[in-house]
Amino acid sequence: MGHWLDRNIIEPGKLPLLLALAAFVLTFLVTRAITRLIRAGKGPFGNVTSGELHIHHVVPGVVLTVVGGFGAVASGEEGAWPAIAAVVFGVGAGLVLDEFALVLHLDDVYWTEAGRKSVEAVVLTAALVGLLLAGFAPFGVNDLSQDELQNRAGAAASIGANFLFALIALSKGKARTAVFGVVIPVIALIGSVRLARPDSPWARRFYRRRPRARARSFLRAYRHDRRWSGPRRTVENWLGGRPDPTPRP
Template sequence: MGHWWARNIIEPGKLPLLLALASFVLTFVITRIVVRLIRAGRGPFGNVKAGGLHVHHVVPGVVLTVIGGFGAVGSDRHGFGSAVFAVVFGIGAGLVLDEFALILHLDDVYWSEEGRKSVEVVVVTAALVGLMLSGFLPFGVDDLSDDELYDRASVILGVGLNFGLALLALSKGKARMAIFGVIVPLVALVGAVRLARPASPWARRVYRRRPRARARAQLRAYRHDLRWAGPRRRIQDLIGGKPTPQ
């Protein structure tokens, strides 16, 4: 276990990514604690206002993300500067994605049902970066041998196949599986071969003249949502707080 940790995590080239992930998660957790205290009217915290304008934390988040991103691009992966810029970028990304729903809807939906999207995006982002730290790389081209690197045709074919499976899973309405499938090809394969979600582009086009397949897709989606919607909402409420009843 210690050898795996040293080889995959503490490896100098991956240290900035580890620091960015740690600062990203920590920033999100602290931000959620602060905003929940503000919502409950507890503690010394309050909304930041300038001239009567409520300044959302996505604003400093964008500034920090830009600084950290450009700084990371212009620095070496093994220096002190890269570590600092990685932390700055992680903090900025945590602030920005915590208000992802606000950016998506162009409205202050932080404590509404739509605001749950922010929590989901943060969790997915952290999981993807965690997979990359564990040794996975997009499109399954990690740990290539010298022969595989020399045979570029096989590499291109593998990347193209992985991309096609992820795109197929996305067209079937399985966005999470498509995203994770870019990192882990097996996930994209599972998403590509399973029945599509009823409202997905694939179902509307392919199942239009196949009533039995359409009925099976609707039944499977109903059973899936019935089983997982409740636990998913409870986890989202635990992480991000319950939305305001409407």
């Protein structure tokens, strides 16, 4: 274990990234545990307030993210400061993304169906950072040969093509595929050639006069959601807690 850590993490200079990821995931898990206890009325915890103002934990999260980010930039590469700044940044990012849905909707949707976006953002971020930690580089730059890296035109063309595939996948309503495709280009390529989701900008633009393609798009989306929505909701409930039931009109 020590040899693997030295060779794959410390020598390549990835220790701050590992510490930031660990702090990020741990902060999210601890925060969710505390908020679930507060929701259930158990334990010594309670909401932080100033008068009648409820101070959400995204506020200290933003402060810690700013401090950790600027601290990492100012600390250079020597000493323990990069590692400390990485931990501070990871804690702040965990607090911020735990309330990502609140920032997105500008409303306290923490325990609603819309609040699931926070859990999705955290899982997606942790997975992407894990891929970077494993050695993947954005836009497939790590797949280029030394000759291609020396040839700036070839490198720029490769990066541009990968970015284009990611944009096409995003326009087809496949946000997760597009994000992961930035790091693993073959995923973006697959997402760009497959059918678009029926509610995507691509479908509205190119399937408007193609009823067969539109029907296939609806059928594939239905089968995909039917297969994966249940397991995804189970994992999200386990990680972030079950949302409040939506009141009937």
